Amino acid sequence: MSSGAKVARARAVTLIGLDAHAITVEAEVTQGLPGFSVLGASGSAGREAADRVRAALAAAGCPVGARKVLTSLAPAELPKVGARFDLALAVAVLARLEVLPPAALEGVVLLGELALDGAVRSVPGVLPSLAALESGDRLLVADDDAAEAAVSGGSAEIVPISDLGEAVAVLRGRSTPRRAPEPTAIVPPPVPDLADVQGQHEARRALEVAAAGGHHLLFVGPPGCGKSMLAERLPGLLPSLDADAALQLAAIRSVAGLLDPGRAAVLDTRPPFRAPHHGTTQAALLGGGSGIARPGEVSLAHRGALLVDELLEWPRRLLDGLREPLQEGVVRVARSRATVRYPAAFQLIAATNPCPCGSADGCRCSVQDLQRYRQRLSGPLVDRLDLAPAVRRLAADDVLTDHPAERSAEVAERVAAARRTAEERSATANADAPIALLRASCGTGARQGLAQAVDAGVLTGRGHDRALRVARTLADLDGRDRMDRADVDEALGHRLALLAVEGADR
Known part of the structure; x- marks a missing residue:
């Protein structure tokens, strides 16, 4: 030297x-x-x-x-x-x-x-x-x-x-650089099929609507009626990610250390599906850790779905932490060394029992038990839920029927067609489309139905817009340019189960 x-x-x-x-x-x-x-x-x-x-x-x-x-x-x-x-x-x-x-x-x-x-x-x-x-x-x-x-x-x-x-x-030029490995095709594991779910026609319909419009969904019903089973079939209905979305998801997984080292693979275009346990920590859910915060479950579910099972068993502070990413599509985590911002535009799929004992008939819970149970869900979070069908206990005919239920592939075709219609209109799913653009396709009967629901206190201002978005998706699934009163009535009908858990302060 x-x-x-x-x-x-x-x-x-x-x-x-x-x-x-x-x-x-x-x-x-x-x-x-x-x-x-x-x-x-x-x-x-x-x-x-x-x-x-x-x-x-x-x-x-x-x-x-x-x-x-x-x-x-x-x-x-x-x-x-x-x-x-x-x-x-x-x-x-x-x-x-x-x-x-x-x-x-x-x-x-x-x-x-x-x-x-x-x-x-x-x-x-x-x-x-x-x-x-x-x-x-x-x-x-x-x-x-x-x-x-x-x-x-x-x-x-x-x-x-x-x-x-x-x-x-x-x-030093003494060795020829080796080439990076060529990408190989991904063979995705099979996803559960909707054909496995018998009965539950209202819940199946709501799941299809949620997939078609990117809407947030809550299943309410007693234990064993198929809430989680339905939610786990959502990935089979969702369209594949485009190249930009797949690249962004891969970047999030890379920072989280979840990509397989040494695996030469093309981008994964399957929408992610994450299902954290209700005992998870705030850092694991929203992002955190020592030093610079790492991505949490809400970011790992970006451009896909996050299943929050046993919703009312979750601590209220964790549920309230979902409000920012649900509203803005991002999560910000502040630490002493840096504040990081991760994308978190996910579709929320939640499931809950109507009460602590879970009994559909003959509930044994006291009024105080019900209040404590339902107060874990805040009013602003309830307003961000678009669909809440009641999932009822299965009858013997539903369980023993030989009639095959509709397969995921058939439903996915309708979902894809509705998504294409929405993207041609506003370049995004109805859940994220400009509300003024959706109002322009609202017929007179649909406007009257929404106005009556607001006057009756069934909908808040935010709830009005969300019901309008669901009605627009229902019209897209039916191939119609304008929403009518029947679309609004069905959209409102899918929100009735919110009354069973709405012990929230508004």
Whole structure:
């Protein structure tokens, strides 16, 4: 190393939520008190990275010896956690030691954790990190992350790296870069079929309407009547995701560490279906954790459905936490180091018993028990529910019938046709369409029905708009341009079960 050498620099990427930020890694190696310092890292990440990088350099045949190594992750004010900067730190040190020429790092971005023997390990969040790259950049990542990086189809060259030695050989031009693996087709597991559900015609109809319009749905009924069974059949009715939505969902799963390392696969276009337990924590549901908050269940259900089973067994604070993502389609999680914003535009599918004992007939609950039970659901959250059909206890004829129920594939065809109609009209599902555009197709009888429901106190202002959206979906399923009174009456009929759980303050 010559005495006039300059500080060496390499490039990496940090993530705050799904937002990618370019990081400059600087390295200086001097004579002095031996040590390895990493400036600009959050918490204990710097100390841990220093030990890993020092050991990996020695394993690669480039020990720093009894010298002072000072590295920096800039800009310092951005939060930086995890081991994703290890590879960039090691390469910057090697450039400062003149093992690598400075020109070798031009247009190169490095992401990866280093093992003590120099192996490059997978890190979460590689896919969204590509947003910080410039056109024509070369990205060096672990073998297990190459398929994930390549799935975006961007302009960056993805180079799989097995260990630090291979990274040096590639950057010095002594080894031909390996290509990222080619995508392979996904074979999705089968989803439960609606044909398994006997009877429950009103609930089946409401499930079809919810799928066609993207509406939030609540099933109310006694235990064992098929509420959860119906909800679990929703994925078989929903249309596939487009490429942009699939890419965004993959980015969320990448940050959450849920993508399979090393699996070369095309984007998953199936709408997600998440079903957290009522004992889940607020951080697991909405997002959180130490350091920078990770995505929660509401974000993992983005562009799909979130099943909240046993709705009234959930703590009220968790249910109220759903109001922001239901209204805005995003969730914001504030931490001392950063406030992150994750997409959370999901369809809520909920199920509950009408009372604590769950008995449809001969309820044994006291008035106080009913009040406590129903007060867990706030009025504003009730207003965000579009459909609430009553699910009744099955009769013997429903269970023993030989008549086959309609299959999911048949219902999905009607759902897809209704979705296409809605998207041609407003470029989105009816649940999210501009309300003024939907009102323009509201006939006189439909307007009168909605007005009477508001005057009678059956609907609030928000409830009026939601009933209008459901009526529009009913007309789309029937292939009609305008809503009529029958559409409004059916939309209101599907909300009657809300009265059984509406112990909420309005």
